[in-house]
Amino acid sequence: MKIKFLFFFILVVLLVGCHQQPTISKAQKEKSLTSYVNPFIGTGGHGHTYPGATLPFGMMQLSPDTRLDGWDGCSGYHYSDSEIYGFSHTHLSGTGVSDYGDILLMPTNKVIFNNGADGKEGYKSKFSHEQEVAAPGYYKVFLEDTNINIELTVAERSGIHKYTFPEKEKQVLIVDLEHRDEVLDAKLTVDSNTEISGYRHSKAWATNQQLFFTIQFSKPFTKVTFLKDKKEGKQVKAAFEFDENTGNTIELAVAISPVDVNGAKKNLQQEIAGKTFEQVKKNAQQVWEQQLEKIVVEDASNDNKVNFYTAMYHTMIAPNLYQDVDGRYRGMDLKVHETNDFQYYTVFSLWDTYRATHPLYTLIEQERTNDFINTFLAKYDEGGIMPIWDLAGCYTGCMIGYHAVPVIADAYMKGIRNYDTSKAFEAMKHSAVQDKLGLESYKKYGFIPVEKESESVSKTLEYAYDDWTIARMAKALENEEDYKTYIKRAQNYKNVFDPQSQFMRGRFRNTWFTPFDPYEVNFNYTEANSWQYSFYVPQDISGFIKLLGGKKQLETNLDKLFTANDSTSGRHQVDITGLIGQYAHGNEPSHHMAYLYNFVNKPHKTQERIRQILTEQYTNTPDGISGNEDCGQMSAWYIFSSLGFYPVTPASNQYIIGNPLFKKTTIYLENGKDFTVVAHHLSTENTYIEKVLLNGKLLDRTFIHHQEIIEGGVLEFFMTNTPSEWGTKEGQEPVTSIDEYEIVPAPFIAKGDIAFKGSTKLTLENVDKEATIYYALNEGNFLKYTTPIQVSEKGTLQVYAEKNGNKSATITTDLYKIDPNVTIDLQTTYANQYNAGGKNALIDGVLGANDFRTGTWQGYFDTDLVAVVDLGKEKWLEYIQVNFLEDQRSWIFLPTEIEYLISSDGKTYTTLTKTKLHTTEPRENVSIEKVGYAFKGKTARYVKVIAKKLGNLPEWHLGYKHDGKSWLFVDEIQIR
Structure with missing residues (x-):
C-alpha cells in the first residue's frame, strides 16, 4: 500500500512539474528572413541609411548616390530624391557627417563628364521607386533617361555591377574619381581593354582616406576618353565606350582595398573571380540569411517582423572590415600592417553603439567582438590611443567620451576574452589619463568647468560612466589601487548635479550656468539639453536616487520628462528628434530612460513607455526611424526592447526587463545553446506583465543576468491588460550602486x-x-x-x-x-546660450578664449551689436578696443564694419572711426581680432560701439546652401 501511494505521489509530482515547466518549442521561421528586410527603412526622414548592396560587416557598400552633400545626404541617398548620379562603393549607414561615396560608376549613352548637379546636361538620370528593388546583398533600379537597367550585388571586399542597355544603343561607362568629398590625389590606369585600376585619396571626415581599386569588364571597351586628358590628379574622370553590337549586357567586377592595387586584385581574385552575377548574389543572400537566423521571431504582424529584421540588418552593416584577404590593412598611422590573428575593422561610432549595439554583439557576435577589441588594441598601438570615432585609418575627432573602454569592459565581464587582457586594461586606463577634451580639468576638479571645455556636462557624465567600467574590470583583475582610483572618478556625476533644480548643469566659474533653461540646447551638452542628460548615471542609479531625495522623486522627474513640452529652445539641433515630452528617442542619450522606472519599483510605467516607443517610433516606411540610425544603435534598441529587455548599464551584466513585442523569439547562441522568449496572452490590449517565469520558475525581479541567457533556457512573460504587482516590491528592482570609496563633491x-x-x-x-x-x-x-x-x-x-x-x-x-560708475546698455539682444555671464559681460574684465563654446563670449545671431557704455561722468579718452572671435567653420564671422562713437550727453554722438573688415575671405584657423583705435584724446561720457553683422553666409561656406546666417561673437569693450 505504501509503495502504491509513493508511486502515486511521484506521478503527481511529475505531472505538476510538467504543468509548471511546459515544453516550449523554439521560434521557427515561416519563410526566408531576408524577405522581411526592407533596406529603404531609414532612407527617408533623418535616418541616413542607404539601400544598396553590402554583406554583414563588409568592406564594400555598393549603393546609388542621389545626393551630393547636406545633412540628409550623409549616406549618399535620400528617398525623397528622384535622380541618381551613379553608383559608388563605400557608404556610411546612419551617421551625421558626410564621407565616403568612393569611385562612382555610371552607365549612360554619351561621353559626358558633367554630373548634372549644376542643372546643365549631365550623366545623372531620373528614376522612380516603382522601378527600384532593394534586398540584403542586392539592388536594382531602372534609369529612365537612358533606359538602362542596373543590378548590383557584393561579396565582402568586392562586387558586381550588371548593366543592361537598350539594344543597339550606345554603351558608355563614366568612371568619376572626383565624385563626393575633396580629392587629395587620384589615379586611373588602363591595364588592358578589359581591366582598369587606380586609387583615390580623399579628405572629408576622414582627413586622409586611401582607397585602391580594380575593375574588370565582361567585354572589352573600344575607346577611352579622359577629362582634360588627365589620368591622375584631383580631377580624374574617364568615359569608356563599348561595342553595342556585341550584346547589350555588361558586367563589371570591382574590388577595393585600403592597402594598394595588388590588394584589390587579390580581393577580387579570391572573392568573385570566375563567378557569375547570380552566383555572387545567391551567396550574398545565403550569408545574410545565416546572419539573420541568429534571432528568429514569430508574430502575426508582418510589419513588426519587417521592422525587426531590418533592424537586425542595420546592426550588421557596420563596423566595416578594413583588411584585405592576405591580412594586410592600413592602420591608424596610415602605414600598412598585416595580421591573420584577427579581422581588422573601421567605422566605430562608439558614442552611439556602446549603449546597445555592442552589448547585442556580446550575445550574437561573440567571436567578432573579440576581433573588434583586437582592432581597438591594434589602433592603440598604431595611433597612440584607442578610437572614439575612427574612419578609414583616421581619427575623426568626433563625439565625446572614451567609449572603446566600456565595450572592452562589457565583453570582459561577460567572459569574452580572446585578446591580451593586460594590454586591454592598459589601453583603457591610457584613454582616461589624457589631458585633452576636458580631461585635464576632469582629473583635477572632478568635473569640467564650462569655461575650460565645451559640452562640459555631457563629458563629465560620460567620463564618469566610462571610469566605472574601468573600475569594474580592475575589480575583476584584483587590482585594488586602480579600482579605488576609478570608482572614485565614477562618482564625479555628483559635481554637476544642481540640488535646487535637480538637473545636471554646467559649472561656470564655480557658479551654475545661468540663466538656466532645461529646454535650452547649448554648448554645455552634446546634441542635447539638460532634460536629455540629467538622467545619465547608469553606473550608480542608487546614488543618483539619493541625490534626488528618494525613489519617489526619480519617478516624479521621469513623469515630468515624458510629459514635458516637446519643443526645445536655444540652438537648433537636428539630432534631437523622436520627442515624447523631452525624451528624445532619435538621439542616444535618452535610450535608457524609459527603463529607469524599474529601478523605483514601477515597472508598469516602463512597460507603457517601451510599448509606445516600439510602436510609434519604428515603422515600415522610408522615414520609419525617428533619428539617425547611427551605425546600428537605433536598431539595437529596437531588437533588445522587442525581445523584452535592455542593457541599461553595459558591464553590469544585467538586462532590465521592459515589454516584449513578439509572441515568441529564440536567440541562437554561438555556444550551441538557445534562449527562447515567449509572451503568453500578448495582444494590443494586453501590454502589461502579470508575471514572468525563467526556466519554469517564477522570476521575482525585473531584470535578468547575461549568464542566464548564455546558458540557454526559456523566459516566459504572462501578459495582461492592467498593471500588476509584479516587480513592485522592495528588493525586486535592479540596482547599480557605488558603495565604496565615497567621494566628497566640490562646493x-x-x-x-x-x-x-x-x-x-x-x-x-x-x-x-x-x-x-x-x-x-x-x-x-x-x-x-x-x-x-x-x-x-x-x-x-x-x-x-x-x-x-x-x-x-x-x-x-x-x-x-x-567700476560701479560704469554701466552698459545693450541695444541689441544676445543669445542666452552665449551670454558670457549676462548683461555686464562686455565690461566685466574677463576676456574670451579661443573656443567659443567655453561660455566667455557673448554671441549675437544674425544681429548687429549696438552697445553704449556709460562711464558715469566725462573722462579723457585716448583708446577704445573691442575683441571679436572668428571661427568660420562654426558660422562665427567677424563684423563687416565696426564704428566707434562718443558723446557727452548720450544723445548726440560723434563718430571717431569706421573700420571695414575683410569678413568673407575664407580662413581655416580660429582667431581673435582685436579691433583697437587710438586717438589724440577727447572728453566724453558715453562710448557707443556698432558692429555690423555679415548676415547671409558667403557662397563658398557649407551653410550657404541651408540659408545660413552668421554669428557675431564679442567680448570686452576696453576704454582707456
Whole structure:
C-alpha cells in the first residue's frame, strides 16, 4: 500500500512539474528572413541609411548616390530624391557627417563628364521607386533617361555591377574619381581593354582616406576618353565606350582595398573571380540569411517582423572590415600592417553603439567582438590611443567620451576574452589619463568647468560612466589601487548635479550656468539639453536616487520628462528628434530612460513607455526611424526592447526587463545553446506583465543576468491588460550602486556675483549636506564656512569640502570688480546660450578664449551689436578696443564694419572711426581680432560701439546652401 501511494505521489509530482515547466518549442521561421528586410527603412526622414548592396560587416557598400552633400545626404541617398548620379562603393549607414561615396560608376549613352548637379546636361538620370528593388546583398533600379537597367550585388571586399542597355544603343561607362568629398590625389590606369585600376585619396571626415581599386569588364571597351586628358590628379574622370553590337549586357567586377592595387586584385581574385552575377548574389543572400537566423521571431504582424529584421540588418552593416584577404590593412598611422590573428575593422561610432549595439554583439557576435577589441588594441598601438570615432585609418575627432573602454569592459565581464587582457586594461586606463577634451580639468576638479571645455556636462557624465567600467574590470583583475582610483572618478556625476533644480548643469566659474533653461540646447551638452542628460548615471542609479531625495522623486522627474513640452529652445539641433515630452528617442542619450522606472519599483510605467516607443517610433516606411540610425544603435534598441529587455548599464551584466513585442523569439547562441522568449496572452490590449517565469520558475525581479541567457533556457512573460504587482516590491528592482570609496563633491557658489559692483555676498553650498565647507580669500588661510562671505575687492576665492577625513578638490575662482560708475546698455539682444555671464559681460574684465563654446563670449545671431557704455561722468579718452572671435567653420564671422562713437550727453554722438573688415575671405584657423583705435584724446561720457553683422553666409561656406546666417561673437569693450 505504501509503495502504491509513493508511486502515486511521484506521478503527481511529475505531472505538476510538467504543468509548471511546459515544453516550449523554439521560434521557427515561416519563410526566408531576408524577405522581411526592407533596406529603404531609414532612407527617408533623418535616418541616413542607404539601400544598396553590402554583406554583414563588409568592406564594400555598393549603393546609388542621389545626393551630393547636406545633412540628409550623409549616406549618399535620400528617398525623397528622384535622380541618381551613379553608383559608388563605400557608404556610411546612419551617421551625421558626410564621407565616403568612393569611385562612382555610371552607365549612360554619351561621353559626358558633367554630373548634372549644376542643372546643365549631365550623366545623372531620373528614376522612380516603382522601378527600384532593394534586398540584403542586392539592388536594382531602372534609369529612365537612358533606359538602362542596373543590378548590383557584393561579396565582402568586392562586387558586381550588371548593366543592361537598350539594344543597339550606345554603351558608355563614366568612371568619376572626383565624385563626393575633396580629392587629395587620384589615379586611373588602363591595364588592358578589359581591366582598369587606380586609387583615390580623399579628405572629408576622414582627413586622409586611401582607397585602391580594380575593375574588370565582361567585354572589352573600344575607346577611352579622359577629362582634360588627365589620368591622375584631383580631377580624374574617364568615359569608356563599348561595342553595342556585341550584346547589350555588361558586367563589371570591382574590388577595393585600403592597402594598394595588388590588394584589390587579390580581393577580387579570391572573392568573385570566375563567378557569375547570380552566383555572387545567391551567396550574398545565403550569408545574410545565416546572419539573420541568429534571432528568429514569430508574430502575426508582418510589419513588426519587417521592422525587426531590418533592424537586425542595420546592426550588421557596420563596423566595416578594413583588411584585405592576405591580412594586410592600413592602420591608424596610415602605414600598412598585416595580421591573420584577427579581422581588422573601421567605422566605430562608439558614442552611439556602446549603449546597445555592442552589448547585442556580446550575445550574437561573440567571436567578432573579440576581433573588434583586437582592432581597438591594434589602433592603440598604431595611433597612440584607442578610437572614439575612427574612419578609414583616421581619427575623426568626433563625439565625446572614451567609449572603446566600456565595450572592452562589457565583453570582459561577460567572459569574452580572446585578446591580451593586460594590454586591454592598459589601453583603457591610457584613454582616461589624457589631458585633452576636458580631461585635464576632469582629473583635477572632478568635473569640467564650462569655461575650460565645451559640452562640459555631457563629458563629465560620460567620463564618469566610462571610469566605472574601468573600475569594474580592475575589480575583476584584483587590482585594488586602480579600482579605488576609478570608482572614485565614477562618482564625479555628483559635481554637476544642481540640488535646487535637480538637473545636471554646467559649472561656470564655480557658479551654475545661468540663466538656466532645461529646454535650452547649448554648448554645455552634446546634441542635447539638460532634460536629455540629467538622467545619465547608469553606473550608480542608487546614488543618483539619493541625490534626488528618494525613489519617489526619480519617478516624479521621469513623469515630468515624458510629459514635458516637446519643443526645445536655444540652438537648433537636428539630432534631437523622436520627442515624447523631452525624451528624445532619435538621439542616444535618452535610450535608457524609459527603463529607469524599474529601478523605483514601477515597472508598469516602463512597460507603457517601451510599448509606445516600439510602436510609434519604428515603422515600415522610408522615414520609419525617428533619428539617425547611427551605425546600428537605433536598431539595437529596437531588437533588445522587442525581445523584452535592455542593457541599461553595459558591464553590469544585467538586462532590465521592459515589454516584449513578439509572441515568441529564440536567440541562437554561438555556444550551441538557445534562449527562447515567449509572451503568453500578448495582444494590443494586453501590454502589461502579470508575471514572468525563467526556466519554469517564477522570476521575482525585473531584470535578468547575461549568464542566464548564455546558458540557454526559456523566459516566459504572462501578459495582461492592467498593471500588476509584479516587480513592485522592495528588493525586486535592479540596482547599480557605488558603495565604496565615497567621494566628497566640490562646493559651489550658490548665490552672489563673481563680477560685481561695490560688493557681493557669496553663499557656498555642497551637494552633500553633511560635508563641511572651507574657504580662503586671496590665498589666505582656509576658514570653516558658516555664513555668506562678504567680498568688496577684486581677488580670488578658494573652496573645498571635507567629510570623514576625505577632501574634495579645491576650486579657485577669480573675482572681478566692475567700476560701479560704469554701466552698459545693450541695444541689441544676445543669445542666452552665449551670454558670457549676462548683461555686464562686455565690461566685466574677463576676456574670451579661443573656443567659443567655453561660455566667455557673448554671441549675437544674425544681429548687429549696438552697445553704449556709460562711464558715469566725462573722462579723457585716448583708446577704445573691442575683441571679436572668428571661427568660420562654426558660422562665427567677424563684423563687416565696426564704428566707434562718443558723446557727452548720450544723445548726440560723434563718430571717431569706421573700420571695414575683410569678413568673407575664407580662413581655416580660429582667431581673435582685436579691433583697437587710438586717438589724440577727447572728453566724453558715453562710448557707443556698432558692429555690423555679415548676415547671409558667403557662397563658398557649407551653410550657404541651408540659408545660413552668421554669428557675431564679442567680448570686452576696453576704454582707456
